[in-house]
Each structure stands twice: as C-alpha cells, then as structure tokens.
Amino acid sequence: MLLSIKIVTEYPIWLIAFCLLAGVGYAFFLYRNDSRFENVKLWLKRTMFIFRALVVSILCFLLLSPLIKTIFNTVEKPIIVIAQDNTSSILMNKDSVFYKTEYLTKIDNLKQKLSSTYDVKMYGFDEQFDEKDVINFTGKITNLSNVFDELENRFYNQNIGAVILATDGIFNEGSNPVYTSQSNGVPIYAIALGDTTPQKDIILKDVVLNKLTFLGNQFPMEINGLVQEGEGFKTKLEITNRGKIVFEKEYQINSSNFSINENILVEAKEVGVQNYKVKLSTIENEVSIANNLQDVYIEVLDGRQEILILANAPHPDLKALKLSIESNENYKVKTQMLNDFNGNTEAFSLVILHQLSGYEEAVQKLNQSKTSVWYILDAKTTVNQFNKLKTGLEILNSNGQTNQVLANVNEQFPLFSLAEKTIKYINNTSPLLTVFGTYKIQENGYNLFHQKIGSVITESPLMTFFQNGNKKVAILAGEGLWKWRIQEFNKTKKHEAIDELINKTVQFLSVKEDKSKFRLIVKNRFLENEEVLFNAELYNDSYELSNEPEIELLVTNEGEDEFKFNFNKTSNAYFLNAGIFNPGAYQYVATVVLGDKKYVEKGEFQVAQIQLEMNNTIANHQLLANLVKKHDGGLFYPSNIEGVNDAIQKNNNIASIIFEEKDLKELINLKWIFGLILLLLSAEWFLRKRNGAY
Structure with a gap:
C-alpha cells in the first residue's frame, strides 16, 4: 500500500526558486528583442517562452540530483506449513482405504480454507522433505527431526504462523523431535x-548377515521377528536360496507379544551375489503380510587373498600383523620361518619379511620374484645384506647401534589416506626400535612416516614405499608394532588405528595394477531408493583416456527382464545414471568397440529392500501429544480435521506483519523526464519554424 511520494534533494530548497528564475531569465533574454517575432501573435510568443523556460528550469533542477522518495507498506501474511507424512506406515492399519481417499480430500479442503487468510505451503516428507504434488504413502523412511531442521532452514526469518504436522508419530531415522525441535514460538x-x-501381525523385523563370505564357508545369519496379538496360532520360519530350503522351523505362538530370535549358520555353495528369501508364514486376519518377508543378499567370493609372513625368529610383531590382517575377511595369513621357505611365492599376493638376517639365497629369490614384499627391519637385521637387495632404501654408516624413534605421519603421502584419528594416534604413540645409520632413499620413494627423534622431525624415512611396475615394496625400518596394538587397546578398547594402518598397507601392496583398457566402476550393493550409478573408463593402445565410441549396457534381473542403456560422455570418460531399480539381484554386461577390438565387462549388483516402515505399525500419538504441548499447539484426529482451521483462526498470535519500506530513485533515471524535455523542445522548434525563426 502506497503511503506517500515526494521529491527530495540534498541541496537547500530555495535553490528550486533559482532554477525557475534561471529558466524564466533565459527565455526572457531569448525572446525579449527578437525582431523575427514582431508579427507573431502574443499568445504564441508566450507559449514558446513558457516551453523554453520549462526546459531550462527542468535541466537546472536535474543538476540538484533530485530523488523520488516513496513510502509504502508491505503486508506479509502468516505462513501456514502443512507437513504430511508420505510413508507407507500410514496404510499399515484397517483404515488404509480411508487414508488413500477421504482423508486426502479432507486435507485438501483444509488447505483451501486456510488459503483464504494465510499463505499456505504444503510439503510431504519421507526420505526427503519437499513440496509434493501427489501424496501416495509410498515412502520408505520417516525422519521427523529432519522435518523441523528443514523448516528452520527454509523459513528462517519469515513469518511462520503455524505448522500442521500430519503423521502417525512413528519415526525410524533421526532423533526424537520432542527433544530436538526448537521452541521458537x-x-x-x-x-x-x-x-x-x-x-x-507377524513382523520380520531384521535379518543380519555379512556383506560377503567365501565359497564353502558357513556364514552366520541372525533373524529377529515379532508376533503381535497372535496367541494360539503357529508360524513357520523358512529360508530359501534359488528355490531350495536351507532352513525351516515352526513356532507355537504362546503370548500376545511373541519374539522370534534365531542365529543360524548357512553354507555358501555358489559364487556370486546370492539371494536368500527369509519368510515367516502368515496367520489368519493379519493386518499386513508385506512385513512377513525379506530378501537379503550376500556376495560369495571364490577365495581369500593369501598373505605370507616370513620371519627369521619368533617375534610379537608377527602376532600383531596376523591379527590386524585377518580382521579383514578378504585376507588369509600364513606364518612361516625362513628356514622352511622354499622360495616359491606364486600362491601369495604379498610376502611380509620380518628381520632380515641370513638365508641370503631364499631372500634373493623373494626379492627377484614378481610378488610384492613388505620388509620390516629389526635390531638384528644385517644391514649389508639388506643394502644388497637394492630395494630403493640404503642404510649407510651403520655401526650396529640402535635408536628409539617416534613416527611422524607425512600428511602429503599420495598412495593412500589414513583417518585423522589414526594419524593422531601414530604421531603420539610409543617409539619403534630402528637400526642406527644414515638413511638414503631413491627419488621414486614415498615416505609414509619420517623418523622423529625427541621433538625433531628428521628427513630420514621410517616407513617408505616403492613401485616398479606390478611389483611394490614397503619398508618399515623399525620393530614394535605389537606395542602400538596393545597401547591402542588400553586407551580405546579397540584396534582401529593399527588395523587401518596395516590393512591399507597390505591392500596397496597386494592389489595388482589394473592394466585392462576398459574399466567399469559400480557399487555392488544399493538400497531401493538409491540411484544406480556407473562410471566407465576406456583406454587406447597408448593408455590414453578415450570416449569416442559408444558404450552399451545391458542389465538383467532374476526374471530375465532386460534393461538397455547407453552411457553419457564426460570430458574424457563415461557416466550413467541408470535410475532406481526394484529390490533384487541384477547382472550387467557392458560392451564397447574401439578400433577393431571389442571389450566386454561383466558384473552383478544387488538392490536391497528398505522395510523400516513395516517393522512398527503401532502409531505413537503420545509423541505427538508431547510435541504439541511443547509448542503450544493442539492435537487433532482425522475425524475432526476441520478443528485445525478453527484453532488457527482463533489464535491471535498468528497475524500478518506490516513492513514500512522506503524507496529512493534518482529523478534523472526516469525516462518520461527526457520525453517531456524532448516534447517541449520539439513543440518550441515547430512553432519557431512555422513562424520563420529557422
């Protein structure tokens, strides 16, 4: 609403009179004794006089930099936010038809009534919080605390009058909103x-199993179920793989809240992604049978990578290494003394050699093999024998003495990264016992740790890496890893830092460089609400990235339905967003032709079902009662939904906000001013021309 408008200037107001005087004076001297207008009618002469006086006066006034000052009111209506739960738990009751039909009409009517007075915003929430055109109750996750976080972010510093929260009070992600929502009035x-x-209702609440196992292993599977109000009935737990029953057991339900807990071992009989269907049989008049079944997946690998630990003598470091490495199921460790070693390393992905002293022939065979080696030097290491191996590190001027040195992590180390807490632990843990000497490293070495003596960080390496083609070498120039492991457990009751250090070292050393020219990068496990993303790289004969040819992808599900895609090209590679897939196991084949060669990459991935909404079907109205009490609102039911409108209309605190706004604009920027000046000058010119002045 416009309140006032006026013209202001920073100069004294009396200067406006000077502008008028200047205009009149200029016109007076122009027309006073002009003989060309002696025979012109007086009114025409006066008209031209006025036009010229106005033009000059306006131009003089514009020199004062005048501004147009506008004052107006802006009325901001209160915002009413309707946040509607869009998850499937809303339909997990006998009134599911009502919620899909009549209830949605009632919510729409409420929105229309409120819109006549307020600014109404309608949102739906499930995995996300956003404006939804359609409410269909298909969401898989409820996060009520996120609703309030989103409201705070989206409507910060705005006039929110009220929030209408339509939900069953069940949340399965995030925090309790009663405690996390802010009391902001x-x-x-x-x-x-x-x-x-x-x-x-019979609810198969949870099935817990590892993500991967190995062929021939027995892997654990934990099943947790709940039977509500089923006393007197029976149910049967059945687990199948590829249509074959691998486990079954019947239960007599003897209480109104009957729990099922089973821990079983299942043998992995086939390689690849294996689907296990876990099912609890239904009982009469169940409210929902969708939560009786779960599909779970486990990847079965053909075998572990084998790691060989070679040692000259027993040492506590050997046990520490073995425990850390075997914390990763991908690795199997064999420990052997050097006097039993025959020099054959073909069966191993990595050899760890602890204490280099003697057995020169066997050590030379190991050094000359294609297998990657991790050398760990201790106080008894024969330095001359080590230097002859030409690993990339030499220890000069050694006199048989030892040093206690601390480790200092090189945070610029490029081959792999360590977690911040791992770096902090290593930088502050106990020293290692090293061989005294001058350490000389080749230029192609990468230092993970530098030696720290007292408070001085030296350039001498404590742990360093080299890579020559497929063969990789690591050297830890000190003993005492077992102390690091024990000290970490004493502090944290865990071995996370030492396990990460050793496993990342082993992983880097044991993985062979991928020399394939066509590489496909994709996760092997997705949730049903995740988009399945593929990345691809194609190399020419010079191992330069190329993305000229098209890559075709064929995805097949368990029912042999086919889905065909073409990759999109990025700057020098490929990318594909294949979208969202239904739960199940899928196989894929990607093909590309470069020149006269055809490349094929195959694999498989699994899409896991999200069943959080099915695990709890009992609404939590007490949570809602506590929430509205905290925020001075009210609790309503679908039967009296109209009462929400009445309560909001009667709340005098929900009111519009009036803002007074001022606006200043330079008069010279108004186009009509120049139009007026041009019009006056044109009219004067026309009259002068017509009367013989030009």
Missing part, C-alpha cells in the same frame, strides 16, 4: 494418523 497442530491399537 511457532505453534504446532498435529493430526494424529494411524492406529494405536496393537493388531494381529
């Missing part, structure tokens, strides 16, 4: 959906 009106009455 905005009332919350809750519409309590769902049913708080326990209903007859």
Whole structure:
C-alpha cells in the first residue's frame, strides 16, 4: 500500500526558486528583442517562452540530483506449513482405504480454507522433505527431526504462523523431535494418523548377515521377528536360496507379544551375489503380510587373498600383523620361518619379511620374484645384506647401534589416506626400535612416516614405499608394532588405528595394477531408493583416456527382464545414471568397440529392500501429544480435521506483519523526464519554424 511520494534533494530548497528564475531569465533574454517575432501573435510568443523556460528550469533542477522518495507498506501474511507424512506406515492399519481417499480430500479442503487468510505451503516428507504434488504413502523412511531442521532452514526469518504436522508419530531415522525441535514460538497442530491399537501381525523385523563370505564357508545369519496379538496360532520360519530350503522351523505362538530370535549358520555353495528369501508364514486376519518377508543378499567370493609372513625368529610383531590382517575377511595369513621357505611365492599376493638376517639365497629369490614384499627391519637385521637387495632404501654408516624413534605421519603421502584419528594416534604413540645409520632413499620413494627423534622431525624415512611396475615394496625400518596394538587397546578398547594402518598397507601392496583398457566402476550393493550409478573408463593402445565410441549396457534381473542403456560422455570418460531399480539381484554386461577390438565387462549388483516402515505399525500419538504441548499447539484426529482451521483462526498470535519500506530513485533515471524535455523542445522548434525563426 502506497503511503506517500515526494521529491527530495540534498541541496537547500530555495535553490528550486533559482532554477525557475534561471529558466524564466533565459527565455526572457531569448525572446525579449527578437525582431523575427514582431508579427507573431502574443499568445504564441508566450507559449514558446513558457516551453523554453520549462526546459531550462527542468535541466537546472536535474543538476540538484533530485530523488523520488516513496513510502509504502508491505503486508506479509502468516505462513501456514502443512507437513504430511508420505510413508507407507500410514496404510499399515484397517483404515488404509480411508487414508488413500477421504482423508486426502479432507486435507485438501483444509488447505483451501486456510488459503483464504494465510499463505499456505504444503510439503510431504519421507526420505526427503519437499513440496509434493501427489501424496501416495509410498515412502520408505520417516525422519521427523529432519522435518523441523528443514523448516528452520527454509523459513528462517519469515513469518511462520503455524505448522500442521500430519503423521502417525512413528519415526525410524533421526532423533526424537520432542527433544530436538526448537521452541521458537511457532505453534504446532498435529493430526494424529494411524492406529494405536496393537493388531494381529507377524513382523520380520531384521535379518543380519555379512556383506560377503567365501565359497564353502558357513556364514552366520541372525533373524529377529515379532508376533503381535497372535496367541494360539503357529508360524513357520523358512529360508530359501534359488528355490531350495536351507532352513525351516515352526513356532507355537504362546503370548500376545511373541519374539522370534534365531542365529543360524548357512553354507555358501555358489559364487556370486546370492539371494536368500527369509519368510515367516502368515496367520489368519493379519493386518499386513508385506512385513512377513525379506530378501537379503550376500556376495560369495571364490577365495581369500593369501598373505605370507616370513620371519627369521619368533617375534610379537608377527602376532600383531596376523591379527590386524585377518580382521579383514578378504585376507588369509600364513606364518612361516625362513628356514622352511622354499622360495616359491606364486600362491601369495604379498610376502611380509620380518628381520632380515641370513638365508641370503631364499631372500634373493623373494626379492627377484614378481610378488610384492613388505620388509620390516629389526635390531638384528644385517644391514649389508639388506643394502644388497637394492630395494630403493640404503642404510649407510651403520655401526650396529640402535635408536628409539617416534613416527611422524607425512600428511602429503599420495598412495593412500589414513583417518585423522589414526594419524593422531601414530604421531603420539610409543617409539619403534630402528637400526642406527644414515638413511638414503631413491627419488621414486614415498615416505609414509619420517623418523622423529625427541621433538625433531628428521628427513630420514621410517616407513617408505616403492613401485616398479606390478611389483611394490614397503619398508618399515623399525620393530614394535605389537606395542602400538596393545597401547591402542588400553586407551580405546579397540584396534582401529593399527588395523587401518596395516590393512591399507597390505591392500596397496597386494592389489595388482589394473592394466585392462576398459574399466567399469559400480557399487555392488544399493538400497531401493538409491540411484544406480556407473562410471566407465576406456583406454587406447597408448593408455590414453578415450570416449569416442559408444558404450552399451545391458542389465538383467532374476526374471530375465532386460534393461538397455547407453552411457553419457564426460570430458574424457563415461557416466550413467541408470535410475532406481526394484529390490533384487541384477547382472550387467557392458560392451564397447574401439578400433577393431571389442571389450566386454561383466558384473552383478544387488538392490536391497528398505522395510523400516513395516517393522512398527503401532502409531505413537503420545509423541505427538508431547510435541504439541511443547509448542503450544493442539492435537487433532482425522475425524475432526476441520478443528485445525478453527484453532488457527482463533489464535491471535498468528497475524500478518506490516513492513514500512522506503524507496529512493534518482529523478534523472526516469525516462518520461527526457520525453517531456524532448516534447517541449520539439513543440518550441515547430512553432519557431512555422513562424520563420529557422
């Protein structure tokens, strides 16, 4: 609403009179004794006089930099946010038809009524919080605390009048909103959906198993179920793989809240992604049978990578290494003394050699093999024998003495990264016992640790890496890893730092460089609400990235349905967003032709079902009651949803905000001013021309 408009200037107001005087004076001297207008009618002469006086006066006035000052009011209506739960738990009761039809009409009517007075924003929430055109109750996750976080971010510093929260009060992700929502003076009106009455239902709540196992192993599977109001009935747990029953057991339900907990071992009989269907049989008049079944997946590998630890003599470091390496299921460790070693390393991905002293022939065979080696030097290491191996590190001027040195992590180390807490632990843990001498490293070495003596960080390497083609070498120039392991456990009751250090070292050394010209990068496990993403790289004969040819992808599900895609090209590689897939196991084949060669990459991935919404079907209206009490609102039910509108209309604190705004614009920027000047000058010119002045 416009309140006032006026012209202002920073100069004294009396200068406006000077502008008028200047205009009149200029016109007076122009027309006073002009003989060309002696025969012109007086009114025409006066008209031209006025036009010229106005033009000059306006130009003089513009020199004062005048501004147009506008004052107006802006009315900001209160914002009413309707946040509607869009998850599937809303339909997990006998009133599911009502919620899909009549309830949605009631919410729409409420929105229309409020819109006549307020600015109404409608949002739906499940995995995400956003404006939804359609409410279909298909969401897989409820995060109520995220609703309030989103409201705080989206409507910060705005006039929110009230929040209408329509939900069953069940959340399965995030925190309890009663404790995390901020009391910012905005009332919350809750519409309590769902049913708080326990209903007859069998719920397969959780199936826990590892992500991978190895062929021939027995892997554990933990099954947790719950039977509500099923006393007197029977149910059967059945686990199948490729249609074959691998486990079954029947239960007599003897209480209204009957728990099922089973820990079983299942043998991995086939390589690849294996699908296990876990099912609890239904009982009469169950409210939902969708939560009786879960599909779970495990990747079965053909075998572990074998790591050989060679030692000259028993040492506590050997046990520490073995425990850390075997914390990763991908690795199997064999420990052997050097006097039993025959020099054959073909079966191993990596050899760790602890204490280099004697057995020169066997050590030379190891050094000349294609297998990567991790040398760990201790106080008894024969330095001359080590130097003859030409690993990339030499120890000069050694006199048989030893040093206690601390490790200092090189945070610019490029081959792999360590977690911040691992770096902090290593930098502050006990010293290692090293061979005294001058350490000389080749230029192609990468130092992970430098030696720290007292408070001085030296350039001498404590742990360093070299890479020559497929063969990789690591050297730890000190003993005492077992102390690091024990000290970490004493401090944290865990071995996370030492396990990460050793496993990342082993992983880097044991992985052979991928020389394939066509590489496909994709996860092997997705959730059903995740987009399946592929990245691809194609190399020419010079191992330069190329993305000229098209890459085709064929994805096949367990029912042999086919899905065909073409990759998109990036700057020098490929990318594909294949979208969201239904739960299940999928195989894929990617093909590309470069020149006269055809490249094929195959693999498989699994899409896991999200069943969080099915695990709890009893509405939590007490949570909603606590929430509205904290935020000075009210609790309503679908049967009296109209009461929400009445409560908001009667709340005098929900009111519009009036802002007074001022606007200053330079008069010279108004186009019509120049139009007026041009019009006056044109009219004067026309009259002068017509009367013989030009």
